[in-house]
Amino acid sequence: MKIVKVLKKKIENKDLIVGVIGLGYVGLPLSVLIATKGYKVYGFDIDKKRVNQLLNKQNYISDVDTNSIKKMIENNKFIPTDNFDLLNMVDIIIICVPTPLDKKRKPDLSCLYKAVKEVSHHLKDNDIIVIESTTYPGTTNDYVKNIFSKKGFNVGQNLFLAFSPERIDPSNKNYTVINTNRVVGGCDELSTKIVALFYQNILEAKVTCVSNSTVAEMSKILENTYRLVNIALIFEFAKACNKLNIDxxxxxxxxxxxxxxxxxxxxxxxxxxxxxxxxxxxxxxxxxxxxxxxxxxxxxxxxxxxxxxxxxxxxxxxxxxxxxxxxxxxxxxxxxxxxxxxxxxxxxxxxxxxxxxxxxxxxxxxxxxxxxxxxxxxxxxxxxxxxxxxxxxxxxxxxxxxxxxxxxxxxxxxxxxxxxxxxxxxxxxxxx
Ligand SMILES: NC(=O)c1ccc[n+]([C@@H]2O[C@H](COP(=O)([O-])OP(=O)(O)OC[C@H]3O[C@@H](n4cnc5c(N)ncnc54)[C@H](O)[C@@H]3O)[C@@H](O)[C@H]2O)c1
Structure with a gap:
């Protein structure tokens, strides 16, 4: 429990150094938010063009305020980079890389796997890892945890690992990353507690802890499946209305x-x-x-x-x-x-x-x-x-x-x- 106290103090004193991997629609607004909250953030991306754009204080995501990017970079609070050796500098790593489908419409987890492997080369005692990329239930607790265990880390003892689904809705003016409620599910109780504490310090929204990372992963899939099914239903009603000449x-x-x-x-x-x-x-x-x-x-x-x-x-x-x-x-x-x-x-x-x-x-x-x-x-x-x-x-x-x-x-x-x-x-x- 001593480690929780140490990390809590670090989080509250903004001494925790943050790494965000993947600076897209999810990772860029999150990095800028964490930096504006007073933490130092290293933003990692394999896309050199994106990193250079940011270093030149140019924005490529319309939801993010360009002036905030500029200010955070000038104040050395946000450091975009493609040098993954700088992962050695950070205490918490948040992974926000794409999880698309491949040509055969099967999950393509190659970006997530690559990012996790990269992280595994730079792990230190008491690092905190959060996955925000959407994936199928069990990815964090089975696949990701296993890679870290093979490196000699014991999740819940000298490494903390959780899944926290991102809910950002690009172009939504009412709900942005800061005021959208969050779900956190760790691979163990300590991981859940520490990661929830971190999000509570950067968000102005409710943080809900669930019993494990698999529940958190499934909750994200449920949210989006709910929308898929209901939109499909509306298209069926549109078809019927068209036939019946109803608006x-x-x-x-x-x-x-x-x-x-x-x-x-x-x-x-x-x-x-x-x-x-x-x-x-x-x-x-x-x-x-x-x-x-x-x-x-x-x-x-x-x-x-x-x-x-x-x-x-x-x-x-x-x-x-x-x-x-x-x-x-x-x-x-x-x-x-x-x-x-x-x-x-x-x-x-x-x-x-x-x-x-x-x-x-x-x-x-x-x-x-x-x-x-x-x-x-x-x-x-x-x-x-x-x-x-x-x-x-x-x-x-x-x-x-x-x-x-x-x-x-x-x-x-x-x-x-x-x-x-x-x-x-x-x-x-x-x-x-
Ligand atoms: N876009 C949304 O509205 C949204 C909302 C909620 C959740 N999500 C989830 O968040 C995740 C990220 O989505 P996004 O929309 O931000 O994607 P994005 O394509 O906008 O950005 C991802 C970034 O990650 C970088 N990247 C890819 N592989 C990398 C690696 N190995 N190391 C470092 N950087 C890497 C890419 O260059 C890119 O800049 C996905 O899992 C997605 O399902 C997206």
Missing amino acids: IWEVIEAAKSKPYGFQAFYPGAGVGGHCIPIDPIYLTWDMKKKHIKLPLINISDKIIKNVPKNIVKKIKRILKLQKKKLKMANILLVGISYKKDTSDLRESPSLKILDILETKRANVNYYDNYVKELIHNNKKYSSIDLTNINQYDLVIICVDHSNVDYKYILNNSKIILDLKNIYPNGSDIYGL
Whole structure:
């Protein structure tokens, strides 16, 4: 117990030196927050370009305040680096590297494994390790702990290890890393206690301790699977409403008036980002190995994956009414990122729509103030300006970004397919 007292004092006196591995949507805001709370933070990333951008006080994540990055770097509180030997300097290491799916849609834990291996070469007595990257239940207590044990460390005695899922919601103005409640599950009681104490010192939110790291890992997968399944349900209702000529958006608003038991989810171009389309598959993959079937997750995943394909079918029907074919039709996608007010393109459904349209030889352009240009399938695209919007056979509102002149789009487009209910009047098609 003596060690808990020593670490508690270090945490409270801000003497604890922090290392964050992976400076992306999760790791960068977290590093800047910890530094502004008075701790010294080493931010590690294998991407030299990102490290250099930060060292030049440039920002690449829109949710993070550029002035805070600048200030923390100038005050030597935040030190971005690709030199992993500096891990020797830190007392607590928080791992925030990507955990995507591979080409066969199986969990790709290579970044996490690489980061953990790197950490294992620099371990010291009483180091604290936290995994924030989303993964399937058991990763921390089985795989990660095992690597550290092989190096002669006893978790709970001379090393502390926990999983604490990140819940950041990029572009959410109300909830950011600082005020979003947190879950902490250690591999043992002492690890839970120490890691929870650390987060209590940097967050202005509730920290909930659970009985072990596996519960914490499963809680994160549950949160995102809950969203996947409910969004799939809304797409089914959208299909039924379309057939019955009912406005799905009005139906959702009506259901929302119930003060309990209903949470609103909305249709759109599909589902993207690094979480909802991916995290539930980590669980189904793990369960499949254990001969357990989770059909609700599988069918939800299938429904969501089919959304862009169904949208293209609708586009084809709209064009047919104008006696036009998809081939050579001029189509404009408004919003190319995966969701509102972010530049994040990962798993973006707009890109999936673009892919299908291009295989059908349509001419596709996009407009997105958050994504001025992008390279997709080795082809370069740039956001167009809207001056010639009336030349498009169809304009599709894929994302409801807030910095768009929707009135101008409405007044100058031939036909609009509005997937985000920007122009609520009971129909998603305008101009026919
Ligand atoms: N983006 C979100 O909204 C979100 C929300 C909650 C949880 N998560 C989870 O957090 C984790 C990180 O996601 P993200 O969105 O921040 O990813 P990201 O791609 O934005 O950033 C990850 C960073 O890690 C770096 N990196 C990769 N391998 C590395 C290694 N071995 N050592 C050091 N750096 C390495 C990359 O260069 C990149 O800069 C994932 O597991 C994700 O599921 C993401």
